[in-house]
Amino acid sequence: MVYYGIAVVAMAKPSVFRAEQPMAPDISADRTISHGGGSSFRRRDIVFVVNPRGASGRTGKEWKTLLPYLRSRLGSECNICESLTSGPCHAIDITREAIREGADAVIAVGGDGTLHEVVNGFFWGGKHVSNHDTMATHTTALGLIPLGTGSDFARTFGWKNDTHEAIERIAREIFSGLRSRIDIGVIVGGSGESHYFLNVADIHLSAKAGYFASRYKRFGNLCYVIGALQAFFGHHNQDLKIKVNEGEWEVCSKVTALCIGNAKFFGGGMKITPNADPSNGNFEVVILQDFKWYDFILKLHKLYNGTHLSVKNVFSRSAHSIEVEEIEGSSSNNSIYVQSDGEFLGFLPRKFFILPAAIEMIQ
């Protein structure tokens, strides 16, 4: 299997759901519970996709203590299914299978990388994955127990790496049935294959910094500083071609970083696209041009608190699509990094567009 342009060892079909109670069809008889007055409700199937290696192994440790609490808090209403990922991309397969089997919710337990994979599991071959049971009336919602190093997507909603708070969000959804829809970003590369993101996709220096940062996750949030320092070596601001909302091609000179935000934060808490809103049907595109290394030192606090849009050479616009290419004959030579949700994706060219209200999310 090839994913993200990186060869990945093909994994056997996941033995999904080391479930407390197995998924359908076995649980179908157990899906309806009678209440005293004769009313009944359907037991929900909630699948927790846990990356035991998230946050350098902290996710796995916390999950062990969390599971008994989860069972006591939600077990009367839900079938709680846990599935531990065995390696990169496994969360995609688990999610696809869970949706096909009719799960009510798939909850990513880990960081932005795990969440990114779970979101990609909602799609297959450019389409939404759907329940095998075409008579089913419910859809599968996305949920999150943030337990990563950066956990940047959660910051847009003000969520912390607080497991009990996250479980209360899930409980609220179960008892009230309230869900809201979020937009999803789509990235199409030269091969025509689609990838999906829900937080921030970014190009050039920040993407290269993210690529290096991923090697130093054991140092916690310091990994982003180390990654940025490493990315600066040999960095050149680059002229790029962009086409916004299917308009004319424009040249963007001396681009340091181009960030496409469906949500607001990346790089372990930098509020890079401060006006992005995952439910407004548009991205916020922020372009940093002609930044020197000392600009980052002088303006870093503004990048973290989201007040950098007034800084010279920072431009922001709203867009539902953007294409980005290198300029032919430029010296960069197919080496402009692209990442989405902190995961390395490859190099330019890429097209980004938004799928409004694409997924139901537990918020």
Ligand SMILES: Nc1ncnc2c1ncn2[C@@H]1O[C@H](COP(=O)(O)OP(=O)(O)OP(=O)(O)O)[C@@H](O)[C@H]1O
């Ligand atoms: N069993 C596993 N062993 C090794 N890597 C895994 C395993 N399961 C998942 N992964 C990979 O670990 C990567 C990082 O995981 P995750 O995002 O949960 O944590 P993080 O990197 O610490 O947090 P953040 O992305 O928020 O900084 C994911 O991209 C995923 O592909």
